[in-house]
């Protein structure tokens with residue numbers, strides 16, 4: 001027997017089970033997507049501004065479906081495959097959705113967890129080594145987030161962080177939110193783009209609606225060049241212009257964005273649209289650490305390692321020119337730690353650290369070779 005695949009996704013799980021009574025009330029909890037690509041930010045939490053409209057929408061797609069508490073239903077239209085868990089069916093914990101079933105979104109647990117999950121408490125601006133310009137700016141933002149009313153038209157609003165990978169742009173933003181004890185909305189520009197024309201602009205307005213509701217807070221947009229592209233590149237993605245316009249209106253603060261600070265991040269500021277760029281009151285440059293800063297970073301993380309390190313860190317700092325904070329922590333210290341654990345060693349010695357430094361240097365040379373081939 002052949003299946004019509006287009007119909008399969010709408011086949012209700014227990015449709016065949018006749019005789020199930022009509023539910024008077026069904027409560028659904030937004031539960032996210034069933035899958036997430038490694039490295040992607042956590043899934044979005046959906047909510048509604050119009051419960052009545054959500055009810056009509058839900059009845060239309062899940063009408064006739066028999067549900068019991070604990071089941072999942074999947075959206076098929078606006079957010080394909082987004083799951084909602086059935087948290088309540090009344091009466092009796094089981095029933096069929098009919099045109100008279102009341103359908104509600106249960107957002108109580110979502111709202112709380114959403115906000116508290118958005119910042120880590122255990123990180124502070126002092127943990128970020130170097131990046132003095134960025135820290136200065138962060139201190140102003142910190143004042144503002146703690147006391148938004150007093151700044152009036154002088155409020156810090158939009159800041160661009162740029163610079164090489166692994167230099168602390170994300171870390172500093174998280175530290176800022178933690179110190180101010182405010183939520184940070186972490187977004188990747190590519191996620192904001194959406195799949196369909198119109199999606200992106202809607203997502204941006206929705207993001208800022210949420211942010212305004214939970215102000216003071218930080219809106220963080222990573223890989224900003226993906227939407228902030230110069231107009232000459234925008235036609236690669238037809239609806240980017242529309243997204244840029246949506247973002248421009250939010251950054252301009254046509255709506256009163258009291259207590260909302262936007263931090264956009266890019267590795268490639270030269271690619272950005274001039275109109276967008278001019279909305280940033282400051283472009284804050286992150287740089288690779290100097291030798292002194294590398295030593296500080298190494299010392300800072302060596303103290304946190306669960307094994308003792310016996311090595312001349314000054315020598316390591318000298319040898320790691322061109323390495324970022326991430327290189328030092330994630331590639332040298334972490335890999336040396338893993339190796340020590342696997343070899344059953346109690347101490348991390350200098351040669352183990354140097355070995356991983358060699359690996360990085362070889363990889364860097366390969367990358368440089370590739371880059372020079374592309375640009376020559």
Ligand SMILES: Nc1ncnc2c1ncn2[C@@H]1O[C@H](COP(=O)(O)OP(=O)(O)OP(=O)(O)O)[C@@H](O)[C@H]1O
Nearest residue numbers: 127128129164165166167168169170171325326329
């Ligand atoms: N200046 C720094 N001080 C202390 N630790 C740092 C610093 N820079 C980087 N690190 C370490 O490297 C990790 C990665 O840094 P982070 O994610 O902030 O880099 P990034 O600038 O956002 O990079 P990308 O452009 O690739 O997103 C941090 O979590 C931290 O452990």
Ligand SMILES: [Mg+2]
Nearest residue numbers: 169170171222
């Ligand atoms: Mg980052």
